């Protein structure tokens with residue numbers, strides 16, 4: 001018999017994108033471009049390093065675990081009560097905390113078959129069962145999600161836009177979902193890529209939160225804000241749910257550096273606008289280049305594209321890595337012939353498309 005909790009038996013560790021230095025060493029490359037983890041290729045606001053540098057004078061002190069100043073600023077920006085916010089070491093931390101407060105062994109949560117893996121980790125680590133619904137046009141099928149609800153269902157996880165497919169659901173679809181989910185099932189909308197969205201019918205989830213106590217909204221500073229290494233994300237929810245999380249939150253879960261960086265990043269709207277514009281422009285370039293090669297890609301509202309290269313994605317991944325480009329093989333998500341490609345800079349994508357042509361010509 002194992003000394004460890006039984007539910008760990010079927011869990012697998014998260015597989016992150018390959019680190020640049022490791023790939024450089026392995027293949028003797030001087031330049032490696034990482035297009036694997038949906039980070040911002042433009043970096044972060046120039047105000048961030050200045051703000052972070054100032055914190056080191058007091059590095060000996062624990063952070064303010066309640067993130068008081070950041071909480072105040074986020075509360076004002078999104079017009080939400082400060083006590084409705086929970087900050088974490090990335091959204092990952094908030095996702096894990098949601099599992100801890102909602103899931104008893106045997107409870108169920110529902111999500112789509114092809115989505116962000118940490119939802120399942122949050123549920124399964126607590127002995128819960130993740131129920132998966134099939135994809136519809138590569139996106140979430142919200143009707144199938146509602147049909148999968150049983151008396152054991154506690155949580156629904158919806159990524160909007162979805163990772164890895166980049167698909168989204170509309171405001172109308174979100175209203176329908178909330179109308180058809182029982183009030184004792186909590187619906188978590190993960191909007192990690194929201195700032196990249198250009199679709200005009202995308203939902204206003206802040207309004208959804210005001211209307212439904214059982215809605216949760218997740219946001220991150222790791223994507224358009226460009227501070228993934230500093231690990232800051234947050235959730236907005238009912239004050240009652242946030243108060244439950246406070247009981248289990250690690251007291252100093254967000255670093256002083258992360259908080260200072262998030263504050264500086266939030267204030268630099270010009271950097272955000274630039275990042276969004278560049279992403280859209282370079283994504284359109286990449287889409288056109290893929291189409292010219294006769295390759296299908298899933299239309300994306302995020303900062304990555306899922307392209308069908310019509311061959312084993314792991315082999316294509318290895319071959320691209322040897323040429324200095326790290327992407328994510330679709331096989332990691334059960335989409336064997338697809339590659340998930342983060343949109344880099346124009347120059348990076350031009351190089352990537354050349355490398356892809358060479359790899360696929362073999």
Ligand SMILES: Cc1ncc(COP(=O)(O)O)c(C=O)c1O
Nearest residue numbers: 090091092116163192220222233
């Ligand atoms: C949909 C989605 N949610 C959450 C995260 C986690 O982000 P964070 O860096 O805030 O933990 C990611 C990261 O890739 C993501 O794709």
